[in-house]
Amino acid sequence: MGMNHDMIGHVYPRSKPYLVTSENISAFVEALGDSNPAYADGIVAPPTFSIVVTMNAMDTAFHDPALQLDYSRLVHSDQKFEYVRPIRVGDELTVSALVEEIKPLGTNEIATFKTDVFSGDELVVTGWSKIVVRGPEA
Amino acid sequence: MTLKISDVFIGQELPTLDLTFTRADLVAYANASGDQNPIHQDEAFAKSVGLPDVIAHGMLTMGRAIRVVTDWVGDPTAVISYSVRMTRPVVVPNTAKGSIVSFTGKVAQINDDGTVQVDLGAVFGDTKVLGLARATVRLAQ
Numbered sequence: 593m594g595m596n597h598d599m600i601g602h603v604y605p606r607s608k609p610y611l612v613t614s615e616n617i618s619a620f621v622e623a624l625g626d627s628n629p630a631y632a633d634g635i636v637a638p639p640t641f642s643i644v645v646t647m648n649a650m651d652t653a654f655h656d657p658a659l660q661l662d663y664s665r666l667v668h669s670d671q672k673f674e675y676v677r678p679i680r681v682g683d684e685l686t687v688s689a690l691v692e693e694i695k696p697l698g699t700n701e702i703a704t705f706k707t708d709v710f711s712g713d714e715l716v717v718t719g720w721s722k723i724v725v726r727g728p729e730a
Numbered sequence: 731m732t733l734k735i736s737d738v739f740i741g742q743e744l745p746t747l748d749l750t751f752t753r754a755d756l757v758a759y760a761n762a763s764g765d766q767n768p769i770h771q772d773e774a775f776a777k778s779v780g781l782p783d784v785i786a787h788g789m790l791t792m793g794r795a796i797r798v799v800t801d802w803v804g805d806p807t808a809v810i811s812y813s814v815r816m817t818r819p820v821v822v823p824n825t826a827k828g829s830i831v832s833f834t835g836k837v838a839q840i841n842d843d844g845t846v847q848v849d850l851g852a853v854f855g856d857t858k859v860l861g862l863a864r865a866t867v868r869l870a871q
Contacts (some may be wrong), residue, residue: 616762620849623758624793625749630806637798639809640793644763647789668788670862672813720813 593699593723595694597659602691604656606710607649609684612637617681620644637679643671646707646719649687653705659691660723661703669702670722676715683711692720699727734868735801735869738846744802744835749794751820751830759790773824783823788816791831791859795852798835799865808867810845813859820854829854838864843871 614634621631630636654663679685683721686709693704707719756770765787768775776784792814800806821827831854839847850863 597794619758620793621761623755623762624790624797625755626794626797626800628797628806630800630804636807637811638793638806639796640789643789643793647763647765668816670813670815671789671792672811674811675809684821 594660594696595703596658597609599658599659600694602610602652604653604689605647607645607652607687608691609686610645610648611684612679612681612683615679616644617641617666633682637681638677639673641676641679642685642709642717642719645687646689646721649689649707650705650721653689653691665726666699667724667726669724670720672720674718676717678713679709683716685716686710697724701725701727705713732805732870735844735846735871738837738840738869740840742837744798744837744848747794747801747833748830748847749797749833750828750830751790751822752826753784753822753824755828756784756786756822759787761792763789765789776831781819781821783787783821785819786822786829788814788819790829791816791820791852792813793849794831795860795863796865798833798850799848802835803867808869810866810868812865814850814863816859817861818854818857818859820849822858827850831859839865844868848869860871 595602617637618634688708690706692706704722832850835848838849845868848865850859
């Protein structure tokens with residue numbers, strides 16, 4: 593059984609606001625092991641920090657029964673970000689997630705989720721996450 | 731020091747970064763990112779789903795790869811787009827030494843609008859762990 597193609601074009605409700613703190617930024621920078629002085633004061637977040645909120649928003653979609661996605665067979669295969677501006681301390685981020693594409697790829701299925709990340713009404717970054725849902729073993 | 735567009739040429743190779751991935755790094759990244767999938771921390775679980783061992787978060791590999799660019803440019807907010815394909819996992823054994831991934835970058839294109847495209851590489855042993863990895867940066871004129 594595959595994913596529900598009727599969900600292509602579906603937009604999930606805006607996620608709950610996530611307040612960016614300098615502690616969140618510093619923990620992320622430290623986990624990356626990134627010593628760039630631009631991050632030292634915990635004000636500007638690294639480019640991939642946005643995954644913290646987009647992954648959360650997609651998790652809601654992944655577990656939506658209407659999507660019929662087998663979470664246990666899911667692999668994150670591609671990630672893209674287009675930045676309007678960097679994420680900064682004090683941003684209150686919300687995410688709008690769109691099911692952009694679902695299509696078969698051999699015995700697997702691939703799906704692309706477009707995630708617009710806002711701070712208030714301002715678009716900050718757009719992400720595209722492609723996932724592969726592995727089909728039954730041959 | 732700020733990198734300027736006049737400092738850049740097509741084919742230019744960025745300094746390579748060899749970065750170590752340890753189990754402690756994966757725990758730190760799981761906590762910082764919220765991705766607590768046990769395949770990144772629990773060896774028995776990882777093996778039960780057919781993996782050779784615990785593997786790094788693909789997003790940790792992506793997050794580290796961009797350092798090739800941001801270390802070079804200086805200002806990380808110069809990055810205006812960044813994309814990768816996570817082709818193979820970085821396997822992380824439970825040793826102090828961990829696993830070393832070699833990150834490379836090369837200037838692929840200088841655009842008319844003054845932005846620069848860098849193609850990135852990430853190799854673990856002899857395995858490419860990222861494919862189609864590229865970042866676009868806006869540099870000072």
